[in-house]
Amino acid sequence: MSSAHQVFDEMPKPSPPPVPAQVPVDLSKYSKRVLLKSIVDRADGGLGLVDQRVVVGGWVKSSREMRKDPVPTTQPPVVGDAKEDAGGKDVRCVEVFQSRFPFLRTIIKVFGGNTANTKEKLETVLPKSAQPSVSILQISDGSSVISLQVTVDSSIAPPGQLMPTGTCILAEGVLQKPSLQGKHAIELKAEKLLHIGIVDQDTYPLSKKSLPLARLRDCAHFRPRTTTVASVMKVRNGLNQATHTFFQNHGFIHVEVPIITATNTEGFSDIFQVSTSKFSTKEPKKEEPVTMDDTENISLETVKRSIVEKSKKVEELKRSDSNKEALAAAVQDLRKTNLLAAELEARSKSKSKSKSKTENIKTDDGFFSNQAFLTTSGSLHLESCASALGNVYAFGPRFQADKSESKKYLAEKWMIETELAFSELEDAMNCAEDFLKFVSNWVAENCYENLYFLSKRVDKTILDRLNSLASIVFEKITYTTAVEVLNKVTDKTFETKIQWGNALTEEHESYLVDEFYKKPVIIYDHPKELKPFNVRLNDDEKTVAAFDVIIPKVGALIRGSQKEERLNHLSKRIKELGLRRDQYEWYLDLRKQGTVKHSGFNVTFDVMVLFATGLNDVRDAVPFPRHHGKIHN
């Protein structure tokens, strides 16, 4: 397990710096301080800025205290995880451990205020017996992975107040060469502290060094102060920017699809209901009766028993090596029965859901005069916009109420969804591949410093993986080929045996990508039972024009499809699955009036962050994750 919350100042300069060494440092716009990156990210590490007076702000990442002593007797030990080679030269101080002044933390409470006040208070409470010393602070303002060293004389503020990890300071001073030789090219000698935001070490959750990521989840409101989580958030920001750049460059229009919807957009998965807290006395709306056809009368149990018998027969025929036609017929019979079972299962699932909805939702609450849900997918609404504007995309939160424990699942997730008019399956697959390549390349170039940091702390391979994805041609195979390949595997036993008609497991997908093809794989033309109701039926009437993009590390990242543009096929499928047709009338309208072939795909943005950062759990990749259990904020 990787750990976070550490300083990381020893990073070699990864690439040419954005600011040339000659340019004087500027005030940050919209605040009266200088961003630390404009000092520490320079090619010379800030050396060219010696003697400049600046105001900087930030939070203490680590600290130590030096007693003022003109004649050093020993080389000072170093606190924290900074691995500097200080040597023995030019040492003017002797280290005093921070723990010498724990009592100060409890007696000094300064919340901001102007400099004069702050100073006065500090002088008042500072014990006169304390020996003069210098606090040496590594501070970060979130603008760079590299910290700035700030020295504060104890006559300005007591070390006990400044040194706890997490303390916020706004300091005015002069940049100078470090008083101690070390890894820093420059340090700030503070002359005034304009603000101190103290920390209570006993209750501050980040006081301990090297908290594991899982522990940090309990303090989502503080964890971006760790360099690891801050880097993840910046890579996430980079992926966001790259996404908009890709689609805007290709002329896609961004559309805000609705979050509150009356349409159960995917036809399955547990969903959230939206209401106000005022319950109305209105009668609940009557549900439309679900129409049934002949297969309704066949019980799922009967079909399942029949599958067991038929499977046995097939095995027998295989062993006996008898008549090939008989075997073929038996296999086909079994396949049909499997499909029927899947169909019945899907139908009963969907029916029981629509039933339970009717029973459990006592009343609508009068705000929306019909039931309202949190959307699971924006794709239906996006299709409406594509049927007018051509190419569109949406980027926003989507919701699922499954109580899943998967590391890739959240109740609230951000999705990128896109829909292309006049486009068929292959077009969407090409677009998905180009999108992934563009985004991978973009973050590798534009978030190099944060990725480099994460490669040291979380996963060594992230940069290689991003660069490889950006350059390799994806393998494209049908679902049927995937099943054939997997069935021929002899050097490995899968937990779930693969059979045509069943969904591939993560293990299957991982085998194809990591061991067989050794590159990203797009699997298309899936059995219709495995995909949503609105995917276009292929001519074989068994498979649909859907695809999954499987990539290393995270598995299926993108799911796409050509949508069913033919009214009769779509109506039939809605009926087959027992979905409530009244919810889809507006959607069917799009097929009645000027229907167009179109296709699209969706990307689970949070999982893409896992791919790029090397993290294993989406709860570490989202600022405030939402899943089954208590919400803290």
Added chain:
Amino acid sequence: MSSAHQVFDEMPKPSPPPVPAQVPVDLSKYSKRVLLKSIVDRADGGLGLVDQRVVVGGWVKSSREMRKDPVPTTQPPVVGDAKEDAGGKDVRCVEVFQSRFPFLRTIIKVFGGNTANTKEKLETVLPKSAQPSVSILQISDGSSVISLQVTVDSSIAPPGQLMPTGTCILAEGVLQKPSLQGKHAIELKAEKLLHIGIVDQDTYPLSKKSLPLARLRDCAHFRPRTTTVASVMKVRNGLNQATHTFFQNHGFIHVEVPIITATNTEGFSDIFQVSTSKFSTKEPKKEEPVTMDDTENISLETVKRSIVEKSKKVEELKRSDSNKEALAAAVQDLRKTNLLAAELEARSKSKSKSKSKTENIKTDDGFFSNQAFLTTSGSLHLESCASALGNVYAFGPRFQADKSESKKYLAEKWMIETELAFSELEDAMNCAEDFLKFVSNWVAENCYENLYFLSKRVDKTILDRLNSLASIVFEKITYTTAVEVLNKVTDKTFETKIQWGNALTEEHESYLVDEFYKKPVIIYDHPKELKPFNVRLNDDEKTVAAFDVIIPKVGALIRGSQKEERLNHLSKRIKELGLRRDQYEWYLDLRKQGTVKHSGFNVTFDVMVLFATGLNDVRDAVPFPRHHGKIHN
């Protein structure tokens, strides 16, 4: 009222075109057709592409039919709103009205299929007695405000099938000079129709020309097919892009704040509750008792009566022109009483809400083990990220359950929110002003064609307004100054008399912006009662460091503030307002541990779209608006 759903081909070329005339037309990436803009948006209107074979797709905006007749006797009349000066030359056809073949619409049903099939079906059903003719279609694929003219011989597809507005076609053919002289530089002579998506004119809501925007709201899933709504969506997309560009250029990190939250983020306004449909049998959680202080025992009614009396006294003293000190004392007394009333009102409102929540929510449903709401604002969560990363912004949906009928209100709205660490009120005001200028300038430059179209159909002044906003320096005044200015107005009577302590109405704001200062106005330092609990208290202890940016046309577009970073002040305010402290513990943590001065603002994105497009109602500015009443999709 403006109308939509019309072709708009007569627009003069507004700016240098993106594609030089020499470049051959390319296939659209991710579809096997050419985007219409790459033909019609060229400087030569597409003339340089004569003889090129292309595939184009789109929806019919208007149409007419010409009977094939070698000897024209009259000049053909023109259908639709196209104002062309056809002259009399080179006319080879005689117009046949579309209504001649209404019966074809009901007997021909072709849903896609390959070309061979389509052709076959068409030939089969085409009545042999029909006279040969040519359908002349204006089609749009959403990529340009200009349509392409496509001619289809009746031997390829019957006019009755192609001509209804909204019909979708995918056509292969050769670009040529128009057979009839007119406004078009080029037309496509179709040789094959690869797809036809028919329209049932009787039920298609856009069949009628010039539907008002209010009517179009009933068919949100079709309305982007009108050039007006499509243009609005593109300007909206442009504003989105400009927003990300501004913040990313200034080093802000985009953060996805949570939609589902346990914190009533603004402390007031009606909110939506989130639940799954499965009710648990768990005991409901006990509410913490709300602590009360002395003022609890004073009834609001008593205080209000006292205000009336004290107001009378002040008026009397003013009239009698007596002792100035007595008047000052009476005014101060009245002011205090007013504040107390406001305080009591806020408290009782907030208490009654927390009470009603407890009473009405029967159980939590076991998914989240505490109450979950749809967020009204991301700013609290954003503050947490700013207290680590420096400058952050969020852009996403926010929710309010007020049953407002305002034209600027939606239950689901998109907001831009930003928070800047180490920043004070003035910094946030400067950032808000720069943001508005940047975005206005950006869309004026990058969405010129759509804005030009909207300026003809919706509001003539939009381009001037955008350009003026981008260049003018905003006026900055305190709330107190605003009240003084308004109280000196003699040439106008306001519906609501302005009094220090009351919120300015839209009428007051409009007067300041449109009549007094004649430019955007930033009003800051508002009475604390008028602003959320977390705004920083000023030294006068009456006003808080909040600001509103008031601009022409839409009024208050941006609201911002410096947040209260002092724990004691924030705790006091939470208590004063009777808010539930347990919901804010994590938020108060940010003040306990490394607190920092910070400020920010929020922009109601949908209202910004009104400003840029000249629309009057946000329901026309949002793809699928959500408000009190039925949800259709």
